[in-house]
Amino acid sequence: MNKTLKKQEEDLHEPPVSDINKESADTKENLDNEKSDKTIANNKFYKIAFDVYAYIQILIKKKWWILSIALTFGLFGVLCSFQIPKIYTSALSLAPESSKNGLSSNISSLASMVGMDMKFGNNDDAIYPEIYPDVVKSNKFIVSLFDIKVTTKDQTLTTTYYNYLDKYQKSAFWNKWIDAISKKIKKSDSISEKNNNINKVDTFQLTKKETDIANNISNSIKCSVDKKTSIITIQVTAQDPLIAATMADSVKVRLQDFIKEYRTQKARDNVAYIRHLYKEAKDRYDKARKEYAEYADAHQETVLQEYQSKQEDLENEMQLQYNIYTQCVQQLQLSLAKLQEQTPVFTEITQAAVPIKHSNTPKIVIVIVFIFVATIGSLLYFTIANRKKIFRIVEITK
Template identity: 40%
Template structure:
């Protein structure tokens, strides 16, 4: 039994020694082929430098907004008290469908992007003035390999018929886009990034452009348009109610003035008359004027409440970080690109030395040349 244990221990130690020897042999193989590995790394570095310097510079501008979180605070209670005095109920539950998590989708929508195409821009020198659409078409550059990668798409575009692309706007009207506009919208979507902090609801808008001034102007404009969009949505129902109540108040005012004028005219033409029919008509006109006044007074109170409601639902945004012209380019990260290509070249060279070449040599050794067949005695 002891002999068997000793044999097993020897086998285990032999396996460990073989493993250590294998690692040493691998290291020796890499060291003996170090020139090849260094050559591959140099080639990888050159490729990384070419790619890094071929990518156009981009400048990123960030804008941070803190949106107001709607809640039923003291202002709502005060409005509720005024509404109770005016006989208006404000207990309807209103839900906000545009919450901060939807802001990225809003900013990538077709109507939002189309509205940005006509904003005026200027370059860093201030010598050129153009719109965003003109800037994306004529004032931006792409890496040289985009000509190669984009050739199949251009060829398919020439062969296929040029059809317009349709999309729906806010009022469900169809928006017809050309292929050029659709391409520019995709480029704009890739240049604008929006993120929302789940805890604080802080909205961060990042705009990357090849010109730092264009990046800052566009970031500030995008933030402003987002505020306008959300404000328009949240106040739309309240503004419709305000318009309707204002119309009712105007009609009630006209009816009240007309009833008051009829009552005054009747009193002027029937002074000193003590007939019961005249007194009945006077009381009727007086009641009509009083009723018209009550309606006018109630609609006036409702009008003031509607104006206060519009002010209440109007969101307020605190600009935590305004748009500033960036000084340093954010892309491309040449050091990371260079390090990445050197690492890939090193891994590829090691794989070639350790795996590809041994397998290739073994395959050659197993092959038997066709003219070197051996004959045993007795064979014909």
């Protein structure tokens, strides 16, 4: 009886099963809501905003600094523009003779009109217009310009092109400072001064000084070829207008000589060989004629058959040598004609002339560039210095 009452009392204090399940579900939902709130809080989005108003205020505040820096750089640009030596450029253009003919020439001409380069037939010429600029830049060609005599426009100086570039070049003050510092840092190389005579320049092993001057000449010469028309344009820059024109004409002549020498090398060798054969044939003919004449004069009244036979042999030998001699003469004339035919011809479209105006960059352009660089640099400096005021991190709300 007592056990029964105790069990009923425990059943009265124990909550029902449905209430326990409901409470468990509520607790789980609250935990999920808290977790969701934390996830949303952790997944915030931000962006960097540029405060235009603050940036303008900073620029207005620093405007006198910006103007003063730009003005200072502008004055420095004016100084630099007057320190840069004047240079003059002389130009000319050539049209080389085309070695193409026939149908292939017509097709190539049509192809060149649309910018195509089509070569037909057997063309074993390794020096074609497209590589003329490389020929002009070669050491052998550049060194050949060292001994050219040049004269300044005011007629106060006449020397070689090598000495002109070595001793009579003007330079800006910063270049003089750089040269002075480099001479103090680097000791003079004894090998660089071994050749004082420019006529003994070794193109295979140039000295330091010769290399510098050769690079200076190479940078002052510009050779270009139009792929459509094959017109060669040569430009030479120098600090004296007369020297610029003189060197432009000299480069043209040296380039023509180089191309002629290359293209006619085989024909000239052929002419030299046939001329050698011609001289030998002439000597043999003269010798045979002399022997025949002497023998005939000595035996004019001889009627013996033995003497007559020998005279006929000498006459035949003379006639044979004469035939060989005439053939050599013909071959020599043909080889000379072929040499003339293979010699290229250049039509000078525009001649080199002494320039009147210099080809430097205008001074106003140099000053504007200095002011522009100073202004941009100032703006970048003040932007970086005040980046915390100009750039702000803003939260993106959804």
